[in-house]
Amino acid sequence: MLFEKIERILPLVQKPGRYTGGEVNSVMKDADKVDVRFAFCFPDIYEIGMSHLGMKILYGMLNDRDDCWCERVFAPDKDMEEQMRLNNIPLFSIESTTALDEFDIIGFTLQYELCYTNVLNMLQLGNIPLRAKDRTSLKNIVVAGGPCVCNPEPIADFFDVFFIGEGEELDGEFVELYKQHKKMGSDKQTFLRAAAKIQGVYVPEFYNVEYNDDMTVKCVTPKYDDVPAKVVKRVVRNLDNSYYPEKLVVPFIDVVHDRAIAEIFRGCIRGCRFCQAGYIYRPIREKSPQVILEQVKKLCDTSGYEEVSLLSLSTSDYSGLSCLLPELINYTKAHSINLSLPSLRVDNFSKELSEQLQTVRRSGLTFAPEAGTQRMRDVINKNITQQDVLKTAEMAFEGGWTSMKLYFMLGLPTETMEDIEGIANLAQSVVDAYYNSEFRQKGKAPSVSISVAAFIPKPFTPFQWEPQDTLEMFEEKQKHLMSSVRSKKISVSYHDAKTSVIEGVFARGDRRLSDVIENAFLSGCKFDSWDDSFSYEKWMQAFENCGVDYKFYVNRMRDYSEVFPWSHLDYGVREQLLIKENELAHQAQTTPNCREKCSACGANKLNGGECCAIG
Amino acid sequence: MRSVRIWYEKLGKLQYISHLDMNRLMSKVVRRAGIPIWYTEGFNPHPYVNFLLPLPLFTQSKCEIMDIKITDDTTNGELKDKFNAFLPDGMRVTKVADPWGKPTEIAFSQYDIVIDPDGDHEDCFMKVSECLMGEELIIIKKQKQGKRKIDKEVNLIEEIHSFYVSMTQDNRVNIDIILPSGTVKTVNPRLLTDALLKSTGVEVRGVSIMRKRVMNANLEDFE
Structure with a gap:
């Protein structure tokens, strides 16, 4: 009916x-x-x-x-x-x-x-x-x-x-x-x-x-x-034994990611201080290469997909990658399946990996330095150097790539205008590296696209106490970045920072915001993540209608002693560690990744003491 | 390697899946079924499937046709079984044969357009019949002339080859109609139906359209 x-x-x-x-x-x-x-x-x-x-x-x-x-x-x-x-x-x-x-x-x-x-x-x-x-x-x-x-x-x-x-x-x-x-x-x-x-x-x-x-x-x-x-928090102890589908629903119509997906591990060893996923998905649990290969085969067989993608927070950190890739590439080649490897890091994007990738379908290269200067990258504990970025770029250019996408954030804690200029400079040095590379494709111009997101402090990260930049600050920084870019080979894209204000409010908000959300909804807000339907004015009106000062939630520096609205939820990571990481951030001191040195975050207690990073 | 012509049905919910999406669907079906299909060459090989006649959205069909190439000696009967084991509900291969006519010979399709009137069915029957027997049913087609976009008036009545209107047992109005559908000229039955309903002012609960025959210029079944 x-x-x-x-x-x-x-x-x-x-x-x-x-x-x-x-x-x-x-x-x-x-x-x-x-x-x-x-x-x-x-x-x-x-x-x-x-x-x-x-x-x-x-x-x-x-x-x-x-x-x-x-x-x-x-x-x-x-x-x-x-x-x-x-x-x-x-x-x-x-x-x-x-x-x-x-x-x-x-x-x-x-x-x-x-x-x-x-x-x-x-x-x-x-x-x-x-x-x-x-x-x-x-x-x-x-x-x-x-x-x-x-x-x-x-x-x-x-x-x-x-x-x-989970x-x-x-x-x-x-x-x-x-x-x-x-x-x-x-x-x-x-x-x-x-x-x-x-x-x-x-x-x-x-x-x-x-x-x-x-x-x-x-x-x-x-x-x-x-x-x-x-x-x-609930976690799955062992990814090899945990449920993974053998069949995927295959959409008739074109969807954003229409492909088989093989999850290779959960958690992340890096501890980037801005990254919520890096903290809330701990501890590290890896799937073994054999299980991944079996799952890929099964999914492709039952779906008929022509593309398979590996999924994790950082593909190149998967310890079984060198074992998995040759076999996986054999299989995908034999069956005319495209393999895509998202989330690669520039500091361990090896020559070997690059060569293996040569044999699969070439798409764009995307890397995320996240910040433009070394100081800023140290603050956020993104442990990569300009040399890492340039070395990778050179390797990619030798391999025949001519375009590269770089992801950055604006509004990180302690950020200055110098750090913003650093973004433009880093992109420029990638362009320069292209022209200095003797192996580049002659007669082709490089294209570097910079994509900048507005940083939003999230719960359960070392930056959960930090103030978020105001709308005015974001807009000024965006303008400054635009004026710092002087090459036509570099394109810049960024989002309207107004959505980041609303996202920031709800990321660290409390129960008093339910009224605001209902009010905004009743006044017509929906599909807020879509630029064509987001209405900043309606949201501002909703805050006013409910007598809520949104700035209280986003632009305020919080005290280490403050009780957070989410304090009764335990995601495994000790708050003491987050405080220590926050202090180190303000001293621009880095922390080694979990494989180099365990920082005793405590998340392994969720998993009976096990964490793949400690081995 | 040999060419094979495949007839299949596209019924029910599959009428909401566009012609573009059919490409993806078929290439997944041949992969799942392990059909020894020929892949296009080049950097990004994919299964070669040639759909002879696009089917508009909101149209079902008992006679869709596609050509593929087979790389081994799988028989036509085996191909039919393989397809039918892996096609989604609503699709079924009805015939696999060696190609005979050239795709460009396709000139006409025959459809059943079933109108479920929201109101007096006899009134609907009369109005629809009168309109189709009348002189003109004009639609505006947007066309490109060189770089300019122009509106062109098309009289659909002149495009209809023949039709027969009848009443079904459950009081629906059935238009059995032959329309041009080929490389030279095509009339979308949905477009005709919309124009017809608009012109007659008939209110409907629903309309279903079914392609039931594909023919050459002599109105012989296309083989």
């Missing part, structure tokens, strides 16, 4: 294939024969969501269970939403075209802060009350996971449960418990009290937040004795 209604509006929207499902390897089940129906919601459009690995893993894992049917739900694009609202069509899953409010568990993955209004929009389109307190039944439990839940406080009022950490085991245990309580006919409260005992499950309504007079958090305390005072 619902599908017929949807079919009537499909001719009126762009890319109807986003909404109709039926893809190869998508999972169909008999709804009457499963105990739990799980709606996996991605708060962005199909093309973005279908590129995301986490969804593929959890979709496969949940559907491997006979008692559960996990279906996918994406945010409809604006034209589709308009038609859905006009025709009273609720948000639906694309497998069985079931309305969202018929699902037992509604799970969101929160990959970036700017998706929060989309979450509310999806709940509203699905006829689900926005606030957890207005949902009283055991049905429609709304949960979320993903990197943003390391500080879920700004959206705590909208969710019943957050999954802290979902491979946790999500299954949660579904199992839900099934039991559904059979027993438990009420929502009883179920949530039981669920809070699962490691990694955080039920926000079970915690009281008290504030100081200066607006900072005084304490976060559990309301009940049997609720943990600290919710400890």
Whole structure:
């Protein structure tokens, strides 16, 4: 019935294939024969969501269970939403075209802060009350996971449960418990009290937040004795044995990353001080080359993909790379599959690696020095030198590359205008290196594109205490960078810093921001990560409407003694280490990577003391 | 190496998948099925698939045609089975044969356009019939003349080869119609339907369009 209604509006929207499902390897089940129906919601459009690995893993894992049917739900694009609202069509899953409010568990993955209004929009389109307190039944439990839940406080009022950490085991245990309580006919409260005992499950309504007079958090305390005072992150102990899908849903329409993905390790040995992923995904766990190779073969066989990509935070830090690559290249070549290796570092981009890469399809080269001067790179502990960058550039030019992309950040702690000029200078020296290289392709001009992002301090990093640059500072620095670039071979791109203000607020915000998010949503904010729909004015109005000073959250230097809104969540890394790293940053002192010297961050306690970096 | 012509159906939800997406879909299907297809040469080889006649979005078909090249002695029957084991729901190979006619010989397609009226079905039947039997049904086509973009008026009635309007048992109006579809001239049945509904003011609950025959200029089945 619902599908017929949807079919009537499909001719009126762009890319109807986003909404109709039926893809190869998508999972169909008999709804009457499963105990739990799980709606996996991605708060962005199909093309973005279908590129995301986490969804593929959890979709496969949940559907491997006979008692559960996990279906996918994406945010409809604006034209589709308009038609859905006009025709009273609720948000639906694309497998069985079931309305969202018929699902037992509604799970969101929160990959970036700017998706929060989309979450509310999806709940509203699905006829689900926005606030957890207005949902009283055991049905429609709304949960979320993903990197943003390391500080879920700004959206705590909208969710019943957050999954802290990795979902491979946790999500299954949660579904199992839900099934039991559904059979027993438990009420929502009883179920949530039981669920809070699962490691990694955080039920926000079970915690009281008290504030100081200066607006900072005084304490976060559990309301009940049997609720943990600290919710400890869940990790998968051994990646070789943990669930990985054998089949991937193969989209019909073109999506952002339409390829097989092989995850090679979790965590990162580098400890770059700005990088949240480098801290919250600890400890290091590597998959063995044989397992990776088997998984690649299986995925390519069952999907027919012509491209496979290795995934990790830093591909060239994978200790089994020299063992994996020759075999992998053999396989991909024999099957006309393109291999892509993102996230390479300039300091260990070896000649050997470069030669091996020669044999696979050549795409652009992208490196991330992150900052323009050595001092600045030392502050952020990006342990690479200008020589590393130039050496790699020369090697690449010898190998026939003519273009290179360089990623940087603006607004890093202690940054001066000299550091900004350093970005332009570094790019210039790459251009110069091209002309000095005797092996370069004669007659071709180099092109260096600089992409600069605005730095946003994130929880669980050594910079979590730092003030974020104001909008005016960002804009001035962007202008300064533009005027420092003097070569036509160098192009610069940057984002509107206004989105970074909003992202910064929610990255380190607290529960008082729920009202602001709801207010902004009701005034029409959605798809905030899309330039064409982001409205800074509406957000500013929402802060004003709710009497919230956004600067309190972004532009303020925090004290080491301050209690953070996320202080009751434990991601494994000791706060003492973060403080020490922050102090070292201010002295422009670097810290060796985890393989050179373990800094005893403490994350290995989550894994029974094991960490692949310590060996 | 030999050339093979493959007829297949594209039904149901697959009508929402564009012609461009079909390329990707087929190359994945041949990979999954392990079909000994010839790969294009060059730096980035991919399976060679030639779709003879693009199918517009929102159109189903019982007779899509593609040519591929096979590098070993797999039989036509084996090819059909391999495809059918790996095609998504809604697609099915109906025939595999040696190519006969040249793709450029394709001149006409026959469609069933089924209109589900939102209101009086007999009224819809009358209005649709009258419009199709009338003198003109004008649409504006955007065209390029050199570098200039111009609007060109096209009278769709003149483009129709023949048609037959009938009422189905469940009170839908069926237009069985032959339209040009080839390299020289093509009329998109969806475009015709939209113009028809607009001109007659008929309200509909839904429209489904099915291509059921592909023919040469003499209205013989294209082989």
